[in-house]
Amino acid sequence: xxxxxxxxxxxxxxxxxxxxxxxxxxxxxxxxxxxxxxxxxxxxxxxxxxxxxxxxxxxxxxxxxxxxxxxxxxxxxxxxxxxxxxxxxxxxxxxxxxxxxxxxxxxxxxxxxxxxxxxxxxxxxxxxxxxxxxxxxxxxxxxxxxxxxxxxxxxxxxxxxxxxxxxxxxxxxxxxxxxxxxxxxxxxxxxxxxxxxxxxxxxxxxxxxxxxxxxxxxxxxxxxxxxxxxxxxxxxxxxxxxxx
Amino acid sequence: xxxxxxxxxxxxxxxxxxxxxxxxxxxxxxxxxxxxxxxxxxxxxxxxxxxxxxxxxxxxxxxxxxxxxxxxxxxxxxxxxxxxxxxxxxxxxxxxxxxxxxxxxxxxxxxxxxxxxxxxxxxxxxxxxxxxxxxxxxxxxxxxxxxxxxxxxxxxxxxxxxxxxxxxxxxxxxxxxxxxxxxxxxxxxxxxxxxxxxxxxxxxxxxxxxxxxxxxxxxxxxxxxxxxxxxxxxxxxxxxxxxxxxxxxxxxxxxxxxxxxxxxxxxxxxxxxxxxxxxxxxxxxxxxxxxxxxxxxxxxxxxxxxxxxxxxxxxxxxxxxxx
Numbered sequence: 001x002x003x004x005x006x007x008x009x010x011x012x013x014x015x016x017x018x019x020x021x022x023x024x025x026x027x028x029x030x031x032x033x034x035x036x037x038x039x040x041x042x043x044x045x046x047x048x049x050x051x052x053x054x055x056x057x058x059x060x061x062x063x064x065x066x067x068x069x070x071x072x073x074x075x076x077x078x079x080x081x082x083x084x085x086x087x088x089x090x091x092x093x094x095x096x097x098x099x100x101x102x103x104x105x106x107x108x109x110x111x112x113x114x115x116x117x118x119x120x121x122x123x124x125x126x127x128x129x130x131x132x133x134x135x136x137x138x139x140x141x142x143x144x145x146x147x148x149x150x151x152x153x154x155x156x157x158x159x160x161x162x163x164x165x166x167x168x169x170x171x172x173x174x175x176x177x178x179x180x181x182x183x184x185x186x187x188x189x190x191x192x193x194x195x196x197x198x199x200x201x202x203x204x205x206x207x208x209x210x211x212x213x214x215x216x217x218x219x220x221x222x223x224x225x226x227x228x229x230x231x232x233x234x235x236x237x238x239x240x241x242x243x244x
Numbered sequence: 245x246x247x248x249x250x251x252x253x254x255x256x257x258x259x260x261x262x263x264x265x266x267x268x269x270x271x272x273x274x275x276x277x278x279x280x281x282x283x284x285x286x287x288x289x290x291x292x293x294x295x296x297x298x299x300x301x302x303x304x305x306x307x308x309x310x311x312x313x314x315x316x317x318x319x320x321x322x323x324x325x326x327x328x329x330x331x332x333x334x335x336x337x338x339x340x341x342x343x344x345x346x347x348x349x350x351x352x353x354x355x356x357x358x359x360x361x362x363x364x365x366x367x368x369x370x371x372x373x374x375x376x377x378x379x380x381x382x383x384x385x386x387x388x389x390x391x392x393x394x395x396x397x398x399x400x401x402x403x404x405x406x407x408x409x410x411x412x413x414x415x416x417x418x419x420x421x422x423x424x425x426x427x428x429x430x431x432x433x434x435x436x437x438x439x440x441x442x443x444x445x446x447x448x449x450x451x452x453x454x455x456x457x458x459x460x461x462x463x464x465x466x467x468x469x470x471x472x473x474x475x476x477x478x479x480x481x482x483x484x485x486x487x488x489x490x491x492x493x494x495x496x497x498x499x500x501x502x503x504x505x506x507x508x509x510x511x512x513x514x515x516x517x518x519x520x521x522x523x524x525x526x527x528x529x530x531x532x533x534x535x536x537x538x539x540x541x542x543x544x545x546x547x548x549x550x551x552x553x554x555x556x557x558x559x560x561x562x563x564x565x566x567x
Contacts, residue, residue, distance in 0.1 A: 048445060050441065050444075050445070069444070069449075070444040070445050071444050071445075071447045071448055071449045071450070074444075074445060074446060074447035075447045079445070079446070080445055082441075082442070082445075086439060086441065086442045086445075087438075087439065087442065088434070088435045088438035088439050088442065088443075089438055089439075090434065090437075090438050090502070091431070091434060091435060091438060095431055095435075096435075098431065099431055099432055099435040099443070099446065099448075100446040100447075102428045102431070102432060103432065103446050103447040103448050104446075104447060107428045108428055108429065108432040108448055108453065109428070109429055109432075109453070109456065110427055110428040110429060111423075111424055111427050111429045111460075112423070112427060113427060113428070114253055114423070114426050114427065115426055115427055115428045115430065115431045116253065116426065118428060155442070155446060156445075156446075158446060159446055159447055
């Protein structure tokens with residue numbers, strides 16, 4: 001479904017991503033791991049168009065999407081959450097998700113109807129599926145960190161994606177919240193038939209959740225395969241056990 | 245009482261209060277001296293201008309630092325159309341806001357490529373170009389003399405007639421602005437203000453969206469320009485000068501720029517202060533400056549923003565007690 005080939009991106013002299021390769025098949029859960037600064041977030045930003053690659057190719061469902069702007073890539077069915085909190089803090093929880101739903105239904109430029117009466121069911125269904133329905137009228141900026149991370153995911157779901165990218169969905173969460181959130185993510189993936197690409201620091205979570213794992217180090221893909229294959233890889237052992 | 249369109253968007257009490265205010269404003273010219281009728285009419289013009297600015301500044305998060313230029317373009321457009329062409333007068337009135345919107349499109353297209361302060365600076369430079377044009381081109385715009393004695397249809401000439409005309413157009417525009425803010429366009433504009441990066445990630449072409457915002461705001465600024473000409477019967481280059489843009493920006497800040505009605509309150513405060521303090525001393529800007537400094541210290545969310553917060557807290561307290 002998604003294919004990344006020999007992707008390179010540099011900031012000045014520093015090559016943040018330097019030869020990344022990744023294949024994600026439909027319905028899979030794929031994790032990207034690697035030490036801090038390995039280029040995971042940069043890779044995600046390249047896939048979703050927030051950065052332009054210097055060279056290499058990204059294709060989604062057979063179509064070349066490298067270098068397209070984020071809003072075009074989003075409309076092709078790729079939605080994402082961000083590592084750092086990235087919501088609309090002044091809007092209510094409901095509006096946060098509704099904005100995405102409106103965009104997905106190409107209603108963003110509609111001037112003549114009250115938004116509050118539009119696409120309520122669709123928005124509420126998403127809020128219910130992540131368990132935020134009872135808080136839908138609160139101002140998002142006043143939420144706890146954990147709830148804001150969940151809201152992140154809900155906003156991404158507003159675009160009815162086929163392909164969901166989560167950049168450290170549990171960053172900054174307590175162990176309990178982390179378990180609950182990963183359970184939620186897994187359930188959503190199955191229920192909505194999503195293909196999921198995520199990165200995560202907690203190695204236990206990664207190995208128990210992902211179907212396949214891609215390991216990055218210094219911008220390079222050093223291993224890609226099933227959890228067992230990756231575990232056996234020497235380079236990975238060096239990067240993780242040696243380096244950690 | 246509530247029409248279907250307004251359902252749930254506005255409280256019944258608020259609606260009643262608004263209707264009451266409107267009724268008072270309708271009979272006002274029969275009760276107060278002409279000077280005050282004129283003052284209220286000029287407040288309405290400035291209030292509409294400030295509210296159109298707030299659409300892009302408060303709700304769009306754009307550094308629209310030279311909004312006055314669209315006001316001036318609207319005013320000059322109607323003045324030039326009325327004096328230089330033989331078009332029916334109502335066509336002149338209707339087309340001027342579209343000329344302002346066109347100016348918004350052209351200036352916006354250039355500005356939108358940059359962000360934040362760069363956006364503001366290029367807008368001020370482009371706006372100053374328009375000002376220089378009006379200021380220097382004596383043959384066409386009357387230069388720094390401006391255009392005076394613009395012929396008005398009888399229905400809108402005289403203080404009382406122009407007051408009613410301005411009031412009606414003002415109310416219609418405010419309703420339109422309210423609906424625009426509550427529409428999907430409006431909530432997406434606010435989402436782009438809060439977080440442009442995220443907004444792109446959910447499939448919104450943010451720059452295009454903001455450009456539409458600028459065009460709409462310019463249109464309403466153009467309407468305010470037309471109303472100004474109706475009230476004053478003249479135009480002059482000061483209408484396009486950046487000082488005016490700064491003043492309306494201050495009105496937004498003063499009233500509360502994250503609130504809908506704030507800029508209106510700001511305009512009323514600013515013009516009243518200028519008028520009433522101006523009677524006593526020519527150093528009125530000094531006093532205005534002190535008042536502004538105090539307000540920004542003590543009411544950073546603006547006058548209207550402050551009251552809104554108070555009411556919200558009180559309502560929550562009442563709800564808490566009832567529970």
